[in-house]
Amino acid sequence: MSIPGVTMPDRQARARLVHGAVPQAPPLVLEGVTMRFPGVLALDRVSLALHGGEVHGLMGENGAGKSTLLKVLSGVYRPDSGRILLAGVAQQAWGPGIALRAGIAVIYQELHLVPELSVAENLLLGQLPHRWGVIDRKRLLERALEGLRRLGEELDPARKVKHLSIGQRQMVEIGKALSRDARVIAFDEPTSSLSSREVGRLMEIVRALRQQGRAVVYVSHRMEEIDALCDRVTVFRDGRHVAAFDTLQNLDRDRLVRAMVGRSIKDIYGYRPRARGPVRLEVEAVTGRGLKAPASFRAHSGEILGFFGLVGAGRSELMKVVYGGEPAASGSMRLDGCALRLRSPAAAIRRGIGLCPEDRKHEGIVPLASVADNLNISCRRHQARLGLTLDRRREADRAGVYVRQLGIKTPDVHTAIGNLSGGNQQKVVLARWLAEKIEVFLMDEPTRGIDIGARSEIYQLLYQLAEAGKTVIVVSSDLAEVIGISDRIMVMREGCIVGEVLKQDATPDRLLRLALPQ
Amino acid sequence: MPENIQPAYKDGLRSAATSTPAAALLLRLGRSGMVLVFLVLFALLSACVPNFLTLRNLQGLLLSVSLIGGVSVTMMLVLALGEVDLSVASIVAFSGVVASTVISATHSVTAGVAAGMLGGAAVGLFNGVVVARLRVNSLIATLAMMEVVRGLAYIVSHGDAVIISEESFFRLGAGSIAGIGVPVWENLLLFLLFGWLLNYTVFGKNVLAIGGNAEAARLAGIEVARVKIIVFVMQGLVTGLAGVLLAARMSLGDPKTSQGLELGVISACVLGGVSLAGGVATISGVLVGVLIMGSVQNALSLLNVPTFYQYVIRGAILLAAVLFDQLRQRR
Numbered sequence: 001m002s003i004p005g006v007t008m009p010d011r012q013a014r015a016r017l018v019h020g021a022v023p024q025a026p027p028l029v030l031e032g033v034t035m036r037f038p039g040v041l042a043l044d045r046v047s048l049a050l051h052g053g054e055v056h057g058l059m060g061e062n063g064a065g066k067s068t069l070l071k072v073l074s075g076v077y078r079p080d081s082g083r084i085l086l087a088g089v090a091q092q093a094w095g096p097g098i099a100l101r102a103g104i105a106v107i108y109q110e111l112h113l114v115p116e117l118s119v120a121e122n123l124l125l126g127q128l129p130h131r132w133g134v135i136d137r138k139r140l141l142e143r144a145l146e147g148l149r150r151l152g153e154e155l156d157p158a159r160k161v162k163h164l165s166i167g168q169r170q171m172v173e174i175g176k177a178l179s180r181d182a183r184v185i186a187f188d189e190p191t192s193s194l195s196s197r198e199v200g201r202l203m204e205i206v207r208a209l210r211q212q213g214r215a216v217v218y219v220s221h222r223m224e225e226i227d228a229l230c231d232r233v234t235v236f237r238d239g240r241h242v243a244a245f246d247t248l249q250n251l252d253r254d255r256l257v258r259a260m261v262g263r264s265i266k267d268i269y270g271y272r273p274r275a276r277g278p279v280r281l282e283v284e285a286v287t288g289r290g291l292k293a294p295a296s297f298r299a300h301s302g303e304i305l306g307f308f309g310l311v312g313a314g315r316s317e318l319m320k321v322v323y324g325g326e327p328a329a330s331g332s333m334r335l336d337g338c339a340l341r342l343r344s345p346a347a348a349i350r351r352g353i354g355l356c357p358e359d360r361k362h363e364g365i366v367p368l369a370s371v372a373d374n375l376n377i378s379c380r381r382h383q384a385r386l387g388l389t390l391d392r393r394r395e396a397d398r399a400g401v402y403v404r405q406l407g408i409k410t411p412d413v414h415t416a417i418g419n420l421s422g423g424n425q426q427k428v429v430l431a432r433w434l435a436e437k438i439e440v441f442l443m444d445e446p447t448r449g450i451d452i453g454a455r456s457e458i459y460q461l462l463y464q465l466a467e468a469g470k471t472v473i474v475v476s477s478d479l480a481e482v483i484g485i486s487d488r489i490m491v492m493r494e495g496c497i498v499g500e501v502l503k504q505d506a507t508p509d510r511l512l513r514l515a516l517p518q
Numbered sequence: 519m520p521e522n523i524q525p526a527y528k529d530g531l532r533s534a535a536t537s538t539p540a541a542a543l544l545l546r547l548g549r550s551g552m553v554l555v556f557l558v559l560f561a562l563l564s565a566c567v568p569n570f571l572t573l574r575n576l577q578g579l580l581l582s583v584s585l586i587g588g589v590s591v592t593m594m595l596v597l598a599l600g601e602v603d604l605s606v607a608s609i610v611a612f613s614g615v616v617a618s619t620v621i622s623a624t625h626s627v628t629a630g631v632a633a634g635m636l637g638g639a640a641v642g643l644f645n646g647v648v649v650a651r652l653r654v655n656s657l658i659a660t661l662a663m664m665e666v667v668r669g670l671a672y673i674v675s676h677g678d679a680v681i682i683s684e685e686s687f688f689r690l691g692a693g694s695i696a697g698i699g700v701p702v703w704e705n706l707l708l709f710l711l712f713g714w715l716l717n718y719t720v721f722g723k724n725v726l727a728i729g730g731n732a733e734a735a736r737l738a739g740i741e742v743a744r745v746k747i748i749v750f751v752m753q754g755l756v757t758g759l760a761g762v763l764l765a766a767r768m769s770l771g772d773p774k775t776s777q778g779l780e781l782g783v784i785s786a787c788v789l790g791g792v793s794l795a796g797g798v799a800t801i802s803g804v805l806v807g808v809l810i811m812g813s814v815q816n817a818l819s820l821l822n823v824p825t826f827y828q829y830v831i832r833g834a835i836l837l838a839a840v841l842f843d844q845l846r847q848r849r
Contacts, residue, residue: 345739378740
């Protein structure tokens with residue numbers, strides 16, 4: 001079975017590498033790299049050549065082996081077998097220090113910056129200019145300014161990183177790589193937390209890096225970015241390198257998706273219209289932290305209400321207020337016509353409101369605790385004998401039921417949730433509310449950092465909830481997603497609700513015009 | 519069956535674990551590296567130190583760790599929350615002094631014991647409110663309370679030890695049931711109670727969840743502040759009881775007593791694998807941590823090692839044991 005236009009790798013790809021079709025040896029080549037973890041073959045004889053002046057896209061579902069590959073590049077993992085060649089020279093030893101000296105920089109999703117230090121100090125961390133151990137402030141400032149200029153970023157080098165937006169932090173991280181004159185720069189889903197304007201800036205920078213002859217690795221789930229940036233694309237599935245596209249000209253997206261998930265996804269949203277019920281949640285002129293103007297909206301039962309806006313538009317803050325996680329400064333709320341005054345998330349849950357937070361790692365899960373514990377964290381109080389003692393068997397059974405029902409991929413329910421992929425963690429957090437008596441689901445960026453396969457499964461779950469008469473509120477920065485799944489969309493900009501758009505009127509153009517700063 | 523032929527120690531243990539509860543217990547012990555350290559250490563001490571493995575010495579050993587042991591069960595919960603409590607030594611002194619003062623005044627042992635424990639609980643409540651509601655870092659808050667409460671102990675006792683002459687009070691500290699001292703029984707009950715609390719109750723799970731990720735716990739509907747306050751009150755109550763029992767054993771309430779106890783208790787918990795970052799704790803680990811500290815101390819005394827060297831050896835053992843555990847976890 002072969003897909004036309006797709007060259008199956010292995011033999012051909014390796015032949016091209018060995019016989020050196022390119023005059024100059026590529027800066028980094030992996031040959032037959034295999035990486036094994038207990039019970040998992042994370043990388044299975046993967047070969048990859050990174051050329052200077054080229055953007056190499058890596059695609060694949062979560063768990064396909066992309067992150068492992070990046071960790072091999074940065075030296076965090078030492079491959080169990082296979083060769084790594086730097087500028088044509090096979091390396092005997094491999095580790096983080098060697099990779100760093102060889103000019104390989106990986107920019108992970110979770111940024112590695114020191115929040116309490118300034119932009120300049122972070123840019124040059126590990127190589128601060130000094131005289132006899134005393135920091136040379138003047139040279140530090142000069143080199144930081146030079147680095148920022150190269151990025152085209154207007155940032156105060158003396159500003160502490162903790163005050164920067166996520167987009168700005170990412171720029172600092174890129175600046176760090178450039179300050180070491182990295183020749184190979186790998187980005188791990190760099191745009192997952194950026195606003196669309198910041199995405200534009202990032203893409204310019206990636207193109208500039210290519211222009212300078214650096215090799216860029218670009219991992220992303222977003223087809224538009226891969227399309228716009230990459231010179232070639234390699235697709236991974238189950239730790240194997242399943243397809244390589246040497247040119248993106250005339251590339252059919254559907255073929256790329258098929259290579260990635262093994263099936264075609266014409267419409268991953270699969271919107272299903274349904275009748276909406278009576279008004280359930282009414283929010284009247286609510287203000288609070290991060291909300292510049294009183295916010296009002298209504299959500300019906302059986303409805304999926306989208307909240308679109310750029311990062312920092314106040315959507316998450318509004319959700320936190322509705323959930324009782326942040327106090328409302330003024331305004332009122334009603335649930336099914338009864339006044340709703342929430343002083344804590346615990347109170348919200350008792351009234352049937354559940355939140356799946358945006359920042360899954362810091363707000364959603366207890367990483368060291370098991371899947372079962374994370375799932376039962378809230379509902380267990382109902383089943384506790386005498387309101388105190390755990391019913392462990394019942395908890396494990398319930399976790400098992402949801403693991404099967406939602407297709408959560410985990411060795412068993414006692415595995416620490418931190419070991420699961422993002423999509424599976426999200427399903428556990430959602431199952432936490434399915435196990436409670438929740439009527440209003442607040443979903444803050446429910447598919448951030450989640451692969452296409454798991455995303456469409458999560459959409460199906462949301463439709464099922466709405467069809468069962470629940471109210472679903474989805475906050476998203478993904479334009480296609482919010483249009484694809486919502487019945488009605490509220491648009492926020494700079495801490496204010498600025499518009500309401502019905503499904504039939506929702507076009508990307510219209511939503512963006514509302515969401516962009518005037 | 520091929521599984522039964524496998525010689526590997528771990529696998530053998532695992533397959534046996536499914537069959538009997540005793541084997542399941544063994545498996546759990548095997549998972550905690552510190553238990554292994556303790557068993558090896560205990561065997562070594564029994565073989566090399568004369569008079570170590572005698573009934574009388576072991577009774578004395580258990581009695582000597584009962585103060586640290588009694589406080590460590592709740593310190594475990596405090597550390598599992600990701601907090602710390604430095605005020606325990608002062609609470610021990612304070613509650614002892616309060617108990618002896620009340621007994622001297624009323625001649626009622628019950629009133630004295632109750633007053634001592636309530637005094638400890640009151641300090642715990644204060645700690646909890648300051649840490650959980652006013653959001654003061656627990657290291658700072660309890661450091662301050664360590665000073666304040668020590669001062670209170672001196673104030674209540676007018677600077678001197680309060681001597682007690684109530685016979686029935688002594689029996690609390692020095693008496694024994696079935697050849698085992700009352701404080702050791704108290705320890706045993708506390709370890710069972712708090713082991714159950716940690717492993718089998720919603721409350722215990724909530725404590726671990728808060729230590730593992732406080733914000734996620736809050737957004738999942740756990741009343742974080744309330745749980746923290748309850749833990750600090752428990753700590754005060756249990757430490758108060760330890761102080762009362764110590765006063766009974768010494769037959770006086772001494773405001774100067776137990777300086778540095780908090781570090782011994784925290785060391786025992788850390789030895790037992792409790793994470794100072796929060797979210798990780800096992801009761802078996804803490805028990806073994808306490809026993810390791812006690813055994814080493816006991817053996818050094820039996821061997822007549824001068825006190826100066828005892829400090830060095832104790833510190834070295836703490837470091838070595840924790841290092842060993844880390845190495846083991848790294849495969």
